[in-house]
Amino acid sequence: MNVERRVLLKGMALGSLVGVAMSNSGLAMANTVLGSQTRAALPTLALVSGEVAASAFLEGVTASPTARQIKVQRTDLSLDFILGLEKHLSSGQPQRIIGLVDDASAALIIDLARSAGARVQWLGQHRATANASQHHLLSAEAASGCAPQLGLQLNACGTGFSLREHRMGGQRAPLQLSAAARSSAGSEQWAVTLGYSLAALGTANIGQAPLIASRASPLTGNFVSFSIEA
Amino acid sequence: MTEQTNKNLLPRGVNSANFEQAITKFRTLLGEENVLIKDDQLIPYNKIMMAVDSAEHTPSAAITATTVEQVQGVVKICNEHKIPVWTISTGRNFGYGSAAPGQRGQVILDLKKMNKILHVDPELCTALVEPGVTYQQLYDYIQENKLPLMLSFSAPSAIAGPLGNTMDRGVGYTPYGEHFLMQCGMEVVLANGDVYRTGMGGVKGDNAWQVFKWGYGPTLDGMFTQANYGICTKMGFWLMPKPPVFKPFEIKFENDSDIAEIVEFIRPLRIAQVIPNSVVIAGVLWEASTCNTRRSDYTTEPGPTSDAILKQIQKDKNLGAWNVYAALYGTREQVDVNWNIVTGALKQLGKGRIVTQEEAGDTQPFKYRAQLMSGVPNLQEFGLYNWRGGGGSMWFAPVSQARGSECDKQQALAKKTLNKHGLDYVGEFIVGWRDMHHVIDVLYDRTNPEETKRANACFAELLDVFEKEGYAVYRVNTAFQERVAQSYGPVKRKLEHAIKRALDPNNILAPGKSGIDLANPF
Numbered sequence: 001m002n003v004e005r006r007v008l009l010k011g012m013a014l015g016s017l018v019g020v021a022m023s024n025s026g027l028a029m030a031n032t033v034l035g036s037q038t039r040a041a042l043p044t045l046a047l048v049s050g051e052v053a054a055s056a057f058l059e060g061v062t063a064s065p066t067a068r069q070i071k072v073q074r075t076d077l078s079l080d081f082i083l084g085l086e087k088h089l090s091s092g093q094p095q096r097i098i099g100l101v102d103d104a105s106a107a108l109i110i111d112l113a114r115s116a117g118a119r120v121q122w123l124g125q126h127r128a129t130a131n132a133s134q135h136h137l138l139s140a141e142a143a144s145g146c147a148p149q150l151g152l153q154l155n156a157c158g159t160g161f162s163l164r165e166h167r168m169g170g171q172r173a174p175l176q177l178s179a180a181a182r183s184s185a186g187s188e189q190w191a192v193t194l195g196y197s198l199a200a201l202g203t204a205n206i207g208q209a210p211l212i213a214s215r216a217s218p219l220t221g222n223f224v225s226f227s228i229e230a
Numbered sequence: 231m232t233e234q235t236n237k238n239l240l241p242r243g244v245n246s247a248n249f250e251q252a253i254t255k256f257r258t259l260l261g262e263e264n265v266l267i268k269d270d271q272l273i274p275y276n277k278i279m280m281a282v283d284s285a286e287h288t289p290s291a292a293i294t295a296t297t298v299e300q301v302q303g304v305v306k307i308c309n310e311h312k313i314p315v316w317t318i319s320t321g322r323n324f325g326y327g328s329a330a331p332g333q334r335g336q337v338i339l340d341l342k343k344m345n346k347i348l349h350v351d352p353e354l355c356t357a358l359v360e361p362g363v364t365y366q367q368l369y370d371y372i373q374e375n376k377l378p379l380m381l382s383f384s385a386p387s388a389i390a391g392p393l394g395n396t397m398d399r400g401v402g403y404t405p406y407g408e409h410f411l412m413q414c415g416m417e418v419v420l421a422n423g424d425v426y427r428t429g430m431g432g433v434k435g436d437n438a439w440q441v442f443k444w445g446y447g448p449t450l451d452g453m454f455t456q457a458n459y460g461i462c463t464k465m466g467f468w469l470m471p472k473p474p475v476f477k478p479f480e481i482k483f484e485n486d487s488d489i490a491e492i493v494e495f496i497r498p499l500r501i502a503q504v505i506p507n508s509v510v511i512a513g514v515l516w517e518a519s520t521c522n523t524r525r526s527d528y529t530t531e532p533g534p535t536s537d538a539i540l541k542q543i544q545k546d547k548n549l550g551a552w553n554v555y556a557a558l559y560g561t562r563e564q565v566d567v568n569w570n571i572v573t574g575a576l577k578q579l580g581k582g583r584i585v586t587q588e589e590a591g592d593t594q595p596f597k598y599r600a601q602l603m604s605g606v607p608n609l610q611e612f613g614l615y616n617w618r619g620g621g622g623s624m625w626f627a628p629v630s631q632a633r634g635s636e637c638d639k640q641q642a643l644a645k646k647t648l649n650k651h652g653l654d655y656v657g658e659f660i661v662g663w664r665d666m667h668h669v670i671d672v673l674y675d676r677t678n679p680e681e682t683k684r685a686n687a688c689f690a691e692l693l694d695v696f697e698k699e700g701y702a703v704y705r706v707n708t709a710f711q712e713r714v715a716q717s718y719g720p721v722k723r724k725l726e727h728a729i730k731r732a733l734d735p736n737n738i739l740a741p742g743k744s745g746i747d748l749a750n751p752f
Contacts, residue, residue, distance in 0.1 A: 077609045079388055083366070103621045104612040107279075107324060111389070114274035114321065114329060115342050117263075121270045123277060125621050127677040129530075136677045138277075138284065140270035168269035168276065169239040170285055221526055222619025222675065229270070 041066040041203055042229070045088070046195075047099030047109065049075040055219040056188040056212050057100045060195025063210045066203055075105040082108055089116035089230050097228040098198040100126075100191065106224030113228045122146060122198065124225040126190065130218055131181050132160035133190040140168050143227060146197045151177035153193045153209060158183035161190065187218040198227050235267050239290045241314050241335040242741075242749075249290065252311035256293050259303045264343075266292040275321075275338055278330045279623040280709040281674065281686035287330035287708065289316070292338040298463045302423045304339055305461070308738040309421070315339045316740050317461050319361035319394035322386050325623040325671065326398070327708035332742040339461070348464065349440070352377045356414065356440035358466045361393045366607050368392065379469040381605035382406040388607035393465045397455050398705060401660055401667060403602040405470060405559060407508035408662060412468040415439040416451055418460035421734035426460065440466035456705070457726075458740035459733050470605075473559040477569065478600035480585040481576065482550030488581065489552055489641055490634030493661070495579045496554070497632045500661055504568050507603055509556045511637075512595075512658040514540055516671070517549045519617040519656065520610050521594040526619075534649040550583070553595075557603040617656060620675025622685055624710075626692050628701040630666045640668050640701065647695055648672065651688035652681070667704065693717070708742070715745025720752075727752035 046061050053074055061070060075081060089097070089112055097118075101109065113120055121143040125136040133154070137147050147165035154161040160181030166174050189212060196209030235253055237246045244252075256265045266272060267290070275292050278284050295301045308315050316336040321329030331338055345362030350371065357368065365381055366388035372379050382402035384395055395402075396409040406412045415429045429445040430438045443449065454460050483492055492511055499505045515535070528539050544551060558565045558572070576582050590596035598610035615623060626644070630636040637659055645655040648670075657670040672692075674685035686709075693713055696702070702717040715723060726746050730737070737748040 077612050079366075079608060082388065082609060102616050103619050104615040106621070107277075107612060107615055108389070108609065110274050110277050111322060111324075111329070117271075118274070119268070119270035120273040123273055125677045127620060127675060134677050138273060140268070140273055142270055166285065168273050169236040169288060221524070222616075222621070222677065224621065 041069045042094050042096045044070045044096040044098060044199065046070050046072045046199070047075050047097060047101055047105070048072065049101035049105045051219060051221075052100045052191075052223065055100075056192040056215070057195040057219070059212065060192035060197075060209050061098070061199045063192075064196050064199035065207060066199050070199060075099070075101050075109070077104055077108070082112065085109065086112050086116070089113060089118055089228075091230075093230075095230050096202075097230070098201075098226065100194065100223050100225045103222055103224055106226065109228075110224075110226060113226075113230070116230060118228050118230040120226060120228050121201065122225065122227040124194070126194075126223045126225060128187075128190060128218070128220050128223070130187055130220060135161065135163040135190070137163065137165040138168060139165055142229075143201055146201060147175055148177075149197050150190070150193050154190055155179045157189045157211060159187055159189055187214050188212060191219050194225055198225060201227050235290065236269075239288060239335055241290055241337060242333060244312060244335075248311050249313070252307055252313050253291060255307045255310075256291075256304070259307065260293055260295060260300060264294040264296075266294075275329050275331075275340075278328055279325055279621060279676070280327065280707045281622060281624060281676070281682045281689065282709045284330070286334050287327070287332070288334050289331050289338045290335045292340055294340045294343050296343045298417070298419060298425060301339070301341075301419045301461055301463055302425070305419060305421055305423055305738065308337075309736050312736055312738065313337055314738055314741050317341065319397070320364055320389065320391040321394075322390040323394065323398060324386060325625045325707065326705060330708070332708040332711065332740060336740070341461075341463075344463065347371050350375075350377065350379070350469070351440070352379060354441055355379060355469045355471055356466060357392075357469055358415070358440055358464060359391075359393055360464060361462065362391065363393065364389055364391045369605070369607055378472045380404060380406075380472045382409065382412070382470065383602070383605070383607065385602065385611035386609065387602065388609060392467060393462060396465060396467065397462055399455050400705075401508060401662075403508050403510065403555075403599075403660075404557075404605055405506035406468065407660075409467070410452070410455060413451060413465060414441065414443050414468055415464075415466035416454065416462050417464035418454050418462050420460045421736070421739050425463075428454075440468075453729070456744050458743040458746055459729060461739065473561075475562050475565045476557060476559055476604050477565050478555070478557040478587050478596075478603050479572075480590065480596055480599070481554040481556075481582040482585065483552040483554070483582050484550060486551045486641075489659075490638045491579060491581070492552055492554060493632060493634040493637050493659070493666070495575060495582075496556075496661055497664075499572060499575060500632070501663060504571050505556045506559060507557050509554060509661040510599065510658055511661065512553045512555065513641075513655065514544050514549050514551055514553075515617065515654055515656040516614070516658050517553050517595050518543045518547055520598065520613045521547060522613055522616075523547060524616055524619070525654075533652040535654050554582070555596075555599040555603065557600070614656065614671050614673065618654070618673045618675060620677050620681070622672075622674035622676040622682060624672040624685070624689055624707050625705070626670040626672055626689060627703045627705055628668050628696050629704045630668065630701060632661055632664055632666050637666060637668070639699070640696070643695055643699065644668070644670055644692065647692050648688060651684045651691070653685065653688055711742060712745045723750075724752050
């Protein structure tokens, strides 16, 4: 049986969280860099589906230090989109593709990435309601620090969340973080932090995702996030 | 720089040193870039939709071969080091296991780069392809060369491939929809490295490999489908000549209870080939999902969607409780005659509202159904994954006789079991010549551990309760392969394992596929 790196954050203030975090190797990484390798940012395509296009995810992406290299495209289930993406992935140009999309689009995008021989550093499944979010993450070494960063910021803004990160191949025990809701504000914080973290992945400059106020119609439902490098 | 392998992730019964040696040999044989062991290279092979931990289906490596000789070299190395290898073609078996291996640690042999269309004969209407050829590739080839041919494919059409789909005995929606029936000739690399060709393929100078299935003596093609006795590297199959007239239509039925009468109405038309294609009878939630409807549009309550909501969706989206899709093919005269027979039979039935292509226009789901029935690729059916969301999908596909009473019984049993576990009945029947494939998508939220556990229990119970009634599935995801093999009885399993021992004594080819694994006590 795995001994899980469980950190229960229920009701903790940010200060005490940091105390716990610093004793945990996974969380400590969040305070270094997002990703173990740093280099110049690659041209990046950010894919968003339906309602994500109008969500805080793109606020996070555009606030990132790599925003200038990022183009945004909406996904759909049309052949034109899928065949276009397939061509893009196979172009031979070094590039990154990040995104937050619906499950149907994700099934297609991740498999196209596999077929194109691309690397997937991050694959997240997310479920969000108006006052809480759940995050089920599968990550590679290259995305180390992303999940703890997401956990730290969600705890900081006080929204309820649970987060479970598996490392591919089980080289490390899963990271589990959770916190009860202390505030109804910032219910879309998960999306903005995610957008920021994925956009900044692999760069030296981690900065901080912007904190956002609550919205009348926050992004709710099921989504899949990813970071692909071709 | 050569990467190190993950010592925590090894094939069953293989130690780290042995595995490293095999990887080194794979690199020499295939080239560094065709041996993937880094975590970010393997993550896309690990996105599963089954209700089990993805760690149970994590590969230790993925390798890609480009020639038959390389495949022979791979099995040689696997024999030397007792490495189990899980072969995929395009790997788009969504809901049946995707590209992930059946067992943790197995090495994936990905044949995506063997993607040559070797031959298409527009006169004899045959094709010969490699494993990585997709339906879209073949469709483009037919279009570019203006060939008067039509494809048949499953719903992931564009991105799936004919070889993989046929080897898994998948079905499509045209008159050639029973894909294995249309297969003619295959080339298989056996575990000992021999290259075996079925049918006429072993005869020097032969040119009838893609037109005559049987050859001489035992006919073994079927033995290699849904099996782990060899690696198929080429497959021939028949293509339908494109008919001058194609007339798709839908018949909407208002009530759940109409299903038995629908099947009784369809069966004689289907057996007599008045309706020549695999007819679909789709339930309301299948239809709704494929025209961009989400459960959250109607309710956020947990559990099964209520019948009242189902009725509301039916009304809002102008759907039937059951929606029959079929098509007529042929000359104008043939189609007109058959159309009169179909409409006459429907009049006699006294229920059902017929919708033609002219009436439906570009509306979904009619449009994508018509495309599938005429061999035009599309991806509309992926909308199913957005009904509940969360990335969980497992196909439950029991077969039965094409009788109304069977459908009634199966649908009630499935709905009761799914609802008991808080899930929805999202199903369709595909009417073969005399059989029914009842295809149910068990959709659930993989982000919710409790729901995932429920979905797993639900799937197990579906298998149990259907088995008690004398039903079994024709295909299943890799997490339930062993369980389904049990349904088919011990004699079949003993024979299958005897063949496995004879052909693959080192158990290197996809151990566990369809429950065949020399680690089993058979």
